[in-house]
Amino acid sequence: MQHIISLLMENESGALSRVAGLFSARGYNIESLTVAPTEDPTLSRMTIVTSGSKEIIEQIKKQLNKLIDVVKLVDITANGEHIERELMLIKVQANTGDKREEVKRQADIFHGQILDVTDTTYIIELTGEGSKLDAFIKAMDATDILETVRSGATGIMRGESSLRV
Amino acid sequence: MELSGDDIVTQFLKDEGVEYVFGYPGGAVLHIYDALFRQDAVKHILVRHEQGATHAADGYARSTGKPGVVLVTSGPGATNAVTGIATAYLDSIPLVVLTGQVTSAFIGSDAFQEVDSVGITRPCVKHNFLVKDVKDLAITLKKAFYVATTGRPGPVVVDIPKDITDPNIKIPYKYPESIKLRSYNPVVEVKTTQIDKAVDALLSAKRPMIYSGGGSVLSNASAELRTFTRQLGYPITQTLMGLGAFPEPDPLNVGMLGMHGTFEANMAMHECDVLFAVGARFDDRVTGDLEKFCPNAKIIHVDIDPSSVSKNVHVDIPVIGDVKQVLSALSNAITASKRLPDTQALKNWWSQIKDWASKDCLRYDRNSALIKPQFVVEKLYEVTGGEAFVTSDVGQHQMFAAQFYKFNEPRRWINSGGLGTMGFGLPAAIGTQLGNPDATVACITGEASIQMCLQELSTAFQYSTPIKVVNLNNRYMGMVRQWQEFFYDSRYSNSYVDALPDFMKLAEAYGHVGMRIEKPEDVEGALKEAFAMKDRLVFMDFITDQKENVYPMIAAGKGHHEMHERELA
Numbered sequence: 001m002q003h004i005i006s007l008l009m010e011n012e013s014g015a016l017s018r019v020a021g022l023f024s025a026r027g028y029n030i031e032s033l034t035v036a037p038t039e040d041p042t043l044s045r046m047t048i049v050t051s052g053s054k055e056i057i058e059q060i061k062k063q064l065n066k067l068i069d070v071v072k073l074v075d076i077t078a079n080g081e082h083i084e085r086e087l088m089l090i091k092v093q094a095n096t097g098d099k100r101e102e103v104k105r106q107a108d109i110f111h112g113q114i115l116d117v118t119d120t121t122y123i124i125e126l127t128g129e130g131s132k133l134d135a136f137i138k139a140m141d142a143t144d145i146l147e148t149v150r151s152g153a154t155g156i157m158r159g160e161s162s163l164r165v
Numbered sequence: 166m167e168l169s170g171d172d173i174v175t176q177f178l179k180d181e182g183v184e185y186v187f188g189y190p191g192g193a194v195l196h197i198y199d200a201l202f203r204q205d206a207v208k209h210i211l212v213r214h215e216q217g218a219t220h221a222a223d224g225y226a227r228s229t230g231k232p233g234v235v236l237v238t239s240g241p242g243a244t245n246a247v248t249g250i251a252t253a254y255l256d257s258i259p260l261v262v263l264t265g266q267v268t269s270a271f272i273g274s275d276a277f278q279e280v281d282s283v284g285i286t287r288p289c290v291k292h293n294f295l296v297k298d299v300k301d302l303a304i305t306l307k308k309a310f311y312v313a314t315t316g317r318p319g320p321v322v323v324d325i326p327k328d329i330t331d332p333n334i335k336i337p338y339k340y341p342e343s344i345k346l347r348s349y350n351p352v353v354e355v356k357t358t359q360i361d362k363a364v365d366a367l368l369s370a371k372r373p374m375i376y377s378g379g380g381s382v383l384s385n386a387s388a389e390l391r392t393f394t395r396q397l398g399y400p401i402t403q404t405l406m407g408l409g410a411f412p413e414p415d416p417l418n419v420g421m422l423g424m425h426g427t428f429e430a431n432m433a434m435h436e437c438d439v440l441f442a443v444g445a446r447f448d449d450r451v452t453g454d455l456e457k458f459c460p461n462a463k464i465i466h467v468d469i470d471p472s473s474v475s476k477n478v479h480v481d482i483p484v485i486g487d488v489k490q491v492l493s494a495l496s497n498a499i500t501a502s503k504r505l506p507d508t509q510a511l512k513n514w515w516s517q518i519k520d521w522a523s524k525d526c527l528r529y530d531r532n533s534a535l536i537k538p539q540f541v542v543e544k545l546y547e548v549t550g551g552e553a554f555v556t557s558d559v560g561q562h563q564m565f566a567a568q569f570y571k572f573n574e575p576r577r578w579i580n581s582g583g584l585g586t587m588g589f590g591l592p593a594a595i596g597t598q599l600g601n602p603d604a605t606v607a608c609i610t611g612e613a614s615i616q617m618c619l620q621e622l623s624t625a626f627q628y629s630t631p632i633k634v635v636n637l638n639n640r641y642m643g644m645v646r647q648w649q650e651f652f653y654d655s656r657y658s659n660s661y662v663d664a665l666p667d668f669m670k671l672a673e674a675y676g677h678v679g680m681r682i683e684k685p686e687d688v689e690g691a692l693k694e695a696f697a698m699k700d701r702l703v704f705m706d707f708i709t710d711q712k713e714n715v716y717p718m719i720a721a722g723k724g725h726h727e728m729h730e731r732e733l734a
Contacts, residue, residue, distance in 0.1 A: 013295070
């Protein structure tokens, strides 16, 4: 099953490679990984989307916690209600009137924003859960997609429960 | 006090109470070597190869319980140290390894003797640091010692660019007495609910088994382990890394378990109904086939590292905490419960274990005209009164040493269990002897392993470490040969050590005493003669039976109840 693990770590050089190295050395899956500093510049927040059996996920969490740079960690999938978001920028071919109409219509349905327009292309920005972005890609004609960029998932727990030091 | 970076390193080591630094100079650490020259509080041991430095520091750490300290230069100095760092990592040994690095401004330019030491060592250290500012030097060193020695111990690398130790840049220095890291909190409070659950399971057992590992040694929990085990009267087996925490000659001890463990230990593991694992990590050499491991047992696991719990084997009752504290809490809780073990069940269980033990699984041909390696270890045990520190290399001789030298105390048996590093024994013996100057130190090795760090005979001469090298010379890489005999139809591919040196002359060339022993009747006399030479390294080359195998043996993929046994006429 897919899990979103969020963690706070010391914002130091090499911290990212320790996490990435751990996953490759122990043969764990990484579906996506995002990292950026938090409001406290000494801390980075990392979101890892991974998958595996209950036992594997348990080991992943223990091994991550064991890294000296990791301050705190939460499995937001296992921790009740949460919000998951991913950003996608997608460039599609829009070189005929019909296509321009159709792409615009799809973007509206998915609450996407068109960021860039040329005679032949559109760039659409879309945020949502990974499955929504997948659905949008599926709704496009594959041959019209010129480029997709996805940020990888980030997530946050609903309500009072927070991941903080 | 105002100090430059090079003096901060030596002053810090002095303030930290470091006695020895094992190292080898080179360009990137020359400022530090100059600072070493200016002081005499910290003694530097010059090895002949950086691998030897890490193993010597490791032997020092294992035998004394204090962290081992290593100083090597950048590039090849650091890469040569990697095998020793990984050796310490797999056995959770506290080392602090200082590696020189090229000047900060040159990092990333493929400079002379530049290598990404932090990157290369990352997967085999508990943690590592790159010092970017001389102002961070002392605090980083403090962090390194703190991380290496607390919690589950392990090696820590501190990479120090040359400009950080520039003798011309002085800054205020004060020894950091204590340190706190918000991301690392090694002190765990033992949960009483888990203690209660463990006590209940232990006292409800009909066929209990205690399985103790290296964690019992690392946590200095020998006294607590003895009290706990004797209080219950339960059988105990120890792993290769745990030997001696509980005295091996004690009747409650059923011997080592695992691939070359005793028949009774492995059968008791297979048949037990409650397994109490303490400071052990369910290594594959211990468990055999996981599907067949302790099929009927409820498993209690005491460990300081949560990631060890349920990593390989599902654990029913985890108890996270320092082994010493947990064992003491358990003993108290057992007493407080006013409950006693099931005496009748325990009597039946012991009678079953005695029955297995009557097989005498370690038997070997005592009438052989050739020297049997087991016989040499048995005689070594007698001649040293069972009180020696014994280091070993890796292979058959290591297993014979583990099976036949009955350790009474922890920290006496020094071997590379996890990584299985040939070449470990001799430099580890040097570190052990330096840390225990009045002790008897023996290195049990083989003609293949000893040649992997042979150059350290020179270090041993320089520092007058009177180690007794017991070379079990069978002219084969014995364990490789054994596997080839069993699993490759006796095709001895490259396991024969052709063109061996004359070890006697070789030892003499290094300034030591060399002996060659070829007949069983000469073994005891030679050992007595060698150990009587208190101030000399004596290299005893025992010419042993070429075809001797280590038994019992659990082949890879087999269960504890599926051992190969020795057949004797």
